Amino acid sequence: MQDSSPALMDESRRALSPDDSHPGPAAGLGLRGWAVVLVLLATLPLLFMAVLSARDAEKEAIRRAHAQLMDAASLAADTQLRIMESARDLLIVMTHSPQLTEPGWPRCAQYFAQLRDRFPDYSNLGVAAADGRVVCSVRQGAGVVNIGDREFFIEALRHGGFTVSPYVIGRLSGLPIITFGLPVKAGADDVVGVAFASYPVAVMGRNFDQLALSGDTEVMLLDGRGTILAGRTGKPLGVGEQPRSPTLVQALAGRRTGVVEGLDSIGQLRIYAIAPVRKPRLQDGPQAGDPVFFTVVSMSHETVLAPAHRTLRERILAVLLGMLAGVAIAWWLGSRAVVEPALRIARATRRIGQGEPVGALRMAPFAARELVTIARDVEDMARVLRGRQQDLERQVEERTAELSRQRARFQTLADQAPQIVWNTDADGHVVYVNRAWTDLVGGSAEQWMGDRWTQVIHPDDLEPTLARWRQARAARATFEDTRRFRSHDGQWHTMQCRAAPVLRADGTVDFWVGVDADVTRMERIQQALKRSNEELEAFSYSISHDLRTPLSAINGFAQLLGRQVPGDAGERVRHYAARIDAGVRQMAELIDDLLLLARISRAPIEFTQVDLGDIARHWLRAMAQTGRARPVKWRVDDGLLVRGDERLLRMLIENLLSNAWKFSTREAGVDIHVGCSQRQDDWIVIFVRDSGIGFDMAYADKLFGAFQQLQPARESAGSGVGLATVRRIVQRHGGTVWAEGVPGQGACFYLRLPAVTHGVAAPPATAGDSSVNDHPQELAQ
Amino acid sequence: MDSKPILVVEDNPDHLELTLLALEQQGIANEITVARDGVEALDFLLGQGAHAGRDTRRQPVLVLLDIKLPRLSGLDVLKRMREDPRTELVPVVMLTSSGQEEDIAASYRTGANSFVRKPVDFTEFSEKLRQMQLYWLLVNEPMPGR
Numbered sequence: 001m002q003d004s005s006p007a008l009m010d011e012s013r014r015a016l017s018p019d020d021s022h023p024g025p026a027a028g029l030g031l032r033g034w035a036v037v038l039v040l041l042a043t044l045p046l047l048f049m050a051v052l053s054a055r056d057a058e059k060e061a062i063r064r065a066h067a068q069l070m071d072a073a074s075l076a077a078d079t080q081l082r083i084m085e086s087a088r089d090l091l092i093v094m095t096h097s098p099q100l101t102e103p104g105w106p107r108c109a110q111y112f113a114q115l116r117d118r119f120p121d122y123s124n125l126g127v128a129a130a131d132g133r134v135v136c137s138v139r140q141g142a143g144v145v146n147i148g149d150r151e152f153f154i155e156a157l158r159h160g161g162f163t164v165s166p167y168v169i170g171r172l173s174g175l176p177i178i179t180f181g182l183p184v185k186a187g188a189d190d191v192v193g194v195a196f197a198s199y200p201v202a203v204m205g206r207n208f209d210q211l212a213l214s215g216d217t218e219v220m221l222l223d224g225r226g227t228i229l230a231g232r233t234g235k236p237l238g239v240g241e242q243p244r245s246p247t248l249v250q251a252l253a254g255r256r257t258g259v260v261e262g263l264d265s266i267g268q269l270r271i272y273a274i275a276p277v278r279k280p281r282l283q284d285g286p287q288a289g290d291p292v293f294f295t296v297v298s299m300s301h302e303t304v305l306a307p308a309h310r311t312l313r314e315r316i317l318a319v320l321l322g323m324l325a326g327v328a329i330a331w332w333l334g335s336r337a338v339v340e341p342a343l344r345i346a347r348a349t350r351r352i353g354q355g356e357p358v359g360a361l362r363m364a365p366f367a368a369r370e371l372v373t374i375a376r377d378v379e380d381m382a383r384v385l386r387g388r389q390q391d392l393e394r395q396v397e398e399r400t401a402e403l404s405r406q407r408a409r410f411q412t413l414a415d416q417a418p419q420i421v422w423n424t425d426a427d428g429h430v431v432y433v434n435r436a437w438t439d440l441v442g443g444s445a446e447q448w449m450g451d452r453w454t455q456v457i458h459p460d461d462l463e464p465t466l467a468r469w470r471q472a473r474a475a476r477a478t479f480e481d482t483r484r485f486r487s488h489d490g491q492w493h494t495m496q497c498r499a500a501p502v503l504r505a506d507g508t509v510d511f512w513v514g515v516d517a518d519v520t521r522m523e524r525i526q527q528a529l530k531r532s533n534e535e536l537e538a539f540s541y542s543i544s545h546d547l548r549t550p551l552s553a554i555n556g557f558a559q560l561l562g563r564q565v566p567g568d569a570g571e572r573v574r575h576y577a578a579r580i581d582a583g584v585r586q587m588a589e590l591i592d593d594l595l596l597l598a599r600i601s602r603a604p605i606e607f608t609q610v611d612l613g614d615i616a617r618h619w620l621r622a623m624a625q626t627g628r629a630r631p632v633k634w635r636v637d638d639g640l641l642v643r644g645d646e647r648l649l650r651m652l653i654e655n656l657l658s659n660a661w662k663f664s665t666r667e668a669g670v671d672i673h674v675g676c677s678q679r680q681d682d683w684i685v686i687f688v689r690d691s692g693i694g695f696d697m698a699y700a701d702k703l704f705g706a707f708q709q710l711q712p713a714r715e716s717a718g719s720g721v722g723l724a725t726v727r728r729i730v731q732r733h734g735g736t737v738w739a740e741g742v743p744g745q746g747a748c749f750y751l752r753l754p755a756v757t758h759g760v761a762a763p764p765a766t767a768g769d770s771s772v773n774d775h776p777q778e779l780a781q
Numbered sequence: 782m783d784s785k786p787i788l789v790v791e792d793n794p795d796h797l798e799l800t801l802l803a804l805e806q807q808g809i810a811n812e813i814t815v816a817r818d819g820v821e822a823l824d825f826l827l828g829q830g831a832h833a834g835r836d837t838r839r840q841p842v843l844v845l846l847d848i849k850l851p852r853l854s855g856l857d858v859l860k861r862m863r864e865d866p867r868t869e870l871v872p873v874v875m876l877t878s879s880g881q882e883e884d885i886a887a888s889y890r891t892g893a894n895s896f897v898r899k900p901v902d903f904t905e906f907s908e909k910l911r912q913m914q915l916y917w918l919l920v921n922e923p924m925p926g927r
Contacts, residue, residue, distance in 0.1 A: 046827065541881060545849050548878040548901060553795030556903035561800065588901040599882075 031342065034333035039326040046319045054312035058305050062271070065304040066259045069273035069297045071450060072211045076219055076295035077209055077275040082570045084180065084292075085280050087197045088162050090119065091182035092282065094195045100184050102126055103192070108136035123173040124198040139172045145213065147196070156194045164279050164292045167201065167227045167240055176201045176239055178229065181283075205230025216303040219739060220296045226252040229293070235265075236461060243296075249270055252294060261301075269301040296658040333366060341367040345375050348382065355389070358382040381696070411706070420495070426509045429475055440518070451472030458484035458492060476501050476509055482519070494520045533602060540598045547591050551767035555584040593721035600728055605645045609756050612686055613640040616674045617724060623661060637675040640686055643754040644733045652729040653688075655722045656749055660690035663747070677750065683735075684755040691746040695739075703739055785842040786812040787914075788817055790822040791856065792850050796878075796899070800845070803907040811842060819853025822846070823861055826868050840871050843917045846893075848877040848884055856884075856891055863892040870924045872917055 029037065054653070094100055099111035115125050116138045126137025129288060132148015134141070147153050149703040152165035165179040171362050177198040184193040200219070207234055208219040220231035226249065231237050243249055247262025247270070257274045264270040276291030341363055347516035348358045361375040414421040414434040423432035438445055441456050454462060461483035479499040484492045498515030562570065562577035618634045624632070642649065653674075660672050671691045678685035695703065730737040733753055741747035787809070791797040797815065804813060810897050813830050822844075824830030828837040842911035844862075848855035855875065862868040874895040875888045897913065 154819075540877070545877070545879040548899075549793055549796065551901045552878060552906070553793070553799065555901050555905065556802075557795070560799075584901050596862040602861070737847045757838055 024405075031338040032331055035330040035334040035338075036327050036746050039330045040323065043319055043323040043326060046322070050312060050315035050319055052623045054315070057311055057482075061304050061308050062387060065271055065299055066273070069271055069299055070259055070275070071677075072217075072219070072297040073273040073275035073295045076208065076211055076221065076297065077277045077293070080204065080221065080277040080293050080295060081205060081280060083199065084164065084277070087122075087199060088127075088182070088280055088282065090122075091162065091195050091197055093178060094125070095182050095184045096125070100193075101186055103186060105389050107136050107610075109142070112138045119197075121199065121203055123170055123175050123177055123200045124196050125196070127193050127195045129193045130157065134172075135193065137172065141172045141746055145171050150179065150181075152179055152181040152196070153194050157191060160185075160189075162279065162282055163537065165755075166223045166225055167229055170198050170200075173198060173200070176229070178204065178223070178278075180463075193691065201229040205232065208232040211297065214299070214303055216300050218296075218298045220298075222252065222294045222296065224294070227653050231296075245270070245272075248274075248296065248298075255291070257291075257294070264298070264300070270298050271301065272296055272298040273302060284729070326563045336364050336366040337368045338371065339563035340364060341371040341375060345371065345378055348378050352378070352382050352385060357386065361676075389643065417515075419518075422499075422514045422516070424512040424514070426511060428469065428512065433512070437516075440487050440493060441485060456486045458486070472499070473501075473509070473512075473629060475505065476507075479512075479514065492519050492520075495525050514537075537602075538597060538651045539597050543591055543595065548588060551584045551588055551591075555581055558584075561610040585597040590721065597721055597725050597728060600648055600651065600732065601726060603645075603648065605648065605732055608644045608646055609641060610644050610649050611641055612649060612653055613638060613674065615650050616640075616688075618656060619654050619657050620672070623657075632672060632673040635674070640674065640676055641756040642684055642686070642733075643756050648729045648732065650728055652751070655726050659722060660688060660692060662746075663690065663692035671746075677757065682755055682757065683752055686753065687748050688751075689746065689748040694743045694746045695741040697741060700739055700741070704737065785839065786814045788814045788816060788822065788825065788841040788844045790816045790819070790844065790846045790850065790855065791876075792817055792847065796847075799903060799906070800876075800910070803903075803910045804914070806907060807911050809914055811918070814841065817821045817851075819850045819855065819858040820860050822850075823853065826862060826871075827865060837867050840868060842871045842872070843914075844871055844925070846873055848875060848879055848888070856887055859888065859891045859893060872921070872923075874913060876919070883924075 002576075034115060071156070081353060089364045094115075097111065099105070099107040105127065112125060119125060122138070124139045126139070126142060128134045128147050132146040132153060134143065134145045134147060135401055150168070152163040153165040155161075156491060159182045163181045165177075168179065169175070170177040171177070177200050179196050179198045181194045181196045183191045184195050186192045204220075205221055208221075208230065211219045211232075213219075216234070218231065218233040220233065220237075220243065221229045223229055226242055228237060228239055228243060230239065230461055230729030236602065238244075243252075245263065247260060247264070250262075251260045251272065251274055255276075257276045260272045260274060261269065273296065275295045275297075277293035277295060279289055283327050319773065332455070344361055344363075348361055351358050360377070361371050361379055363375055367375075370695045381463050387521050415436075416436060417436060420436040420440065421432075421434040422430055422437065430448060430453060433445050435445075435447050439692045454466075457465060465481050466484045468481050478502060479497070481497045482494060483497070483691070484494050487493050493537045495516040497514055497516045501512050501513050504510045558577040559579040561573035565573040613636045620632075620634050621635070627676055657672065657674075671689075673687075673689045675687055675689075676684060677687050691778065704723045726739050730751055735751060735753040737751050787804070789804075791798065791800060801813065801815070810892055814825060819829070824843075825832045825835070826837070826840065828835040846855045846858060850858070855877070859873055859875075862871060862873065869892075872891055872894045873892070874897055875884075875893045876897050876899060877884065878899045888896050895913075900909065903913060
């Protein structure tokens with residue numbers, strides 16, 4: 001049961017996992033990890049979309065900024081236009097007023113004094129004579145200052161229209177100003193002077209704050225040469241200077257209007273919207289000529305894109321938050337639905353693998369359906385395995401019980417055996433001896449393990465025994481040996497041993513089983529028997545020679561005696577001699593029979609196939625020809641085949657037939673029948689029946705003893721040794737003989753002898769149809 | 782008639798007497814020499830001992846040899862005879878009361894020409910002796926060149 005190899009167990013344990021918390025191979029993503037990856041993959045497009053829409057929003061923001069900035073710049077330009085128009089209208093009114101048109105301007109000072117309070121925005125209002133001398137003005141200093149070198153003055157005199165000065169510092173006000181001029185005409189085309197209105201640049205940028213779109217928005221007013229006049233910027237405004245942004249300088253130099261993007265003074269990307277302000281005509285109508293001002297509204301890219309960037313950041317954050325939530329949910333659900341059930345199943349299978357009991361597998365409600373199916377399958381498997389294991393355990397128990405029962409049986413058997421039973425291991429060292437051994441040599445069984453038996457073996461037998469033992473072990477063949485052991489009382493016991501190896505399936509020796517029989521007594525008996533046989537032989541010889549020798553003398557001299565005496569007396573002597581002769585003959589016959597009996601007892605037996613019927617027929621025919629006048633009717637059946645020694649069997653049959661012949665002496669027509677009464681595989685029973693004088697069954701058991709003759713000697717010739725010889729021959733074939741008889745009605749002798757087995761010879765062909773084959777009756781004379 | 786003798790080796794006086802009587806009844810002209818034991822028989826045959834100086838070229842026409850003899854057994858005598866070139870071809874009939882198969886086999890193996898069991902019946906014995914004489918002295922052609 002527990003014999004699965006440790007290497008295999010290691011293997012399976014390693015395959016499961018060395019660590020409870022990480023089932024499966026350590027490398028690679030778990031199911032939960034895969035779920036997280038899926039969530040991440042699913043949210044990636046959202047991120048991509050967010051970025052894409054942010055780019056769209058940027059573009060839109062920039063487009064909108066362009067429009068807004070342009071609007072603002074146009075609005076600023078309009079404001080400047082309004083300022084110029086109001087200045088123009090004011091100058092038109094002034095040039096048409098009589099105070100300025102009358103020669104010599106006698107009332108002009110008064111006039112300007114009235115104007116001073118009505119147009120506070122202007123830094124100065126006045127009129128200059130054609131030579132440039134300021135005749136009258138709002139400010140003090142008229143008559144002192146000459147403006148004849150001013151561009152607007154020169155242009156107004158030359159062209160007679162409304163002129164606008166570039167950026168200048170007012171000579172009366174000392175402020176940066178823009179001055180507008182209009183010629184004063186006394187009559188048609190008679191220019192007497194130029195009226196002028198000075199406007200401080202600071203005031204021009206007065207309403208720029210309203211145009212600021214955001215904190216970053218810069219609004220600037222520049223004159224036609226690109227000089228900064230006014231503005232609203234986060235930085236110090238260099239009034240009267242060129243702008244610092246190269247982009248703007250370049251655009252203004254090229255007189256470009258519209259939207260321009262470029263770097264500003266500190267290197268930031270900025271959007272500039274440039275609107276031109278052209279000089280208004282004297283009458284209302286479209287402006288013409290080069291721009292006299294430029295309004296510039298700008299904003300940095302950063303400010304423009306800030307909302308879009310903010311939106312993008314928020315979206316990305318939202319997507320990331322969603323992603324995080326998704327991952328968390330995937331992780332949690334993966335744990336509940338997949339990982340925990342899978343771990344549970346893995347633990348269960350590991351327990352099954354380790355042979356521990358596994359109960360019901362509890363599955364969470366979220367557990368994946370497939371895993372639940374697997375779990376149910378694992379439960380079923382565990383149940384089935386458990387059942388099988390219990391079956392196996394029960395079987396093992398039964399077998400163990402059976403084994404111990406067999407062991408006890410063997411132990412008892414071995415201990416009760418009169419022979420010594422022993423086991424050795426494959427190397428020939430004793431591992432078991434039964435009680436017979438300790439009874440013989442003493443001590444306990446444990447004392448005799450290993451090679452201790454060599455201590456009690458006869459010194460002369462040790463070497464030959466060890467040699468034979470080595471030989472048998474090398475050949476893995478049966479070990480047979482006879483050797484002597486010293487018993488606990490110091491006697492030598494001759495032990496006959498036979499041992500055989502028990503082989504494993506692969507042919508190697510598992511162990512040896514041996515049995516030692518104490519043959520000391522038997523050997524003694526055998527030796528005695530041998531001696532007795534030798535004595536018997538010598539005795540037979542001496543009988544044969546020594547007993548017969550005097551018989552010859554007795555017989556010879558008796559006959560000679562008869563011949564020596566003549567006449568009637570001689571008749572008597574001859575009669576006596578004849579009686580002596582008969583006695584001597586009988587004696588000689590007896591001696592011969594005894595010798596025969598002795599001889600058949602020790603003659604070697606040679607087994608062949610013998611047909612007793614042939615022998616019988618041969619003998620009976622020969623007897624019939626001897627001419628002893630006796631009517632004998634005989635019958636011999638076919639198929640009386642036996643296995644035995646032909647010479648002895650011939651003696652046997654002849655003995656029985658001569659018996660039958662002999663004891664039919666007084667009967668008129670004796671029948672002799674030789675046949676078979678019973679046939680088995682190994683045995684055949686043959687009978688010899690005669691209708692002679694028979695015998696009394698009361699003496700049946702004495703029939704076969706030597707010197708047992710039931711009839712008086714006179715009535716039949718026989719020594720009484722014949723049937724003893726018959727029995728001895730049958731015994732030597734391992735068979736039995738018995739007889740049936742009724743006095744006066746004949747006798748029947750049965751011989752149970754080894755049959756010819758089918759492998760040795762075929763039965764006679766006539767056996768089937770007529771086993772009793774009437775022989776042609778032969779009548780003796 | 783040939784004067785070659787018949788040698789009878791027999792230790793039992795009764796048997797010897799009966800044997801001689803029987804031979805006598807047959808009316809045999811051959812001289813009959815008797816030896817009482819094996820040694821005496823060999824002395825005679827090989828011209829030694831008591832028979833020293835005997836002409837050993839004149840060997841018996843037939844030897845009737847009992848097996849059981851004092852001093853030297855019949856088989857030993859036979860063996861010595863067959864070893865000696867002078868007697869190796871002399872016909873020997875083992876004549877004994879023993880019917881032991883071993884004796885018969887040993888006799889033939891040692892070189893006996895014939896083995897006859899002495900019957901207990903004297904008449905039968907006489908008849909056998911007569912037939913033997915007839916055969917060995919008249920029927921059988923002896924080894925030529927003597």
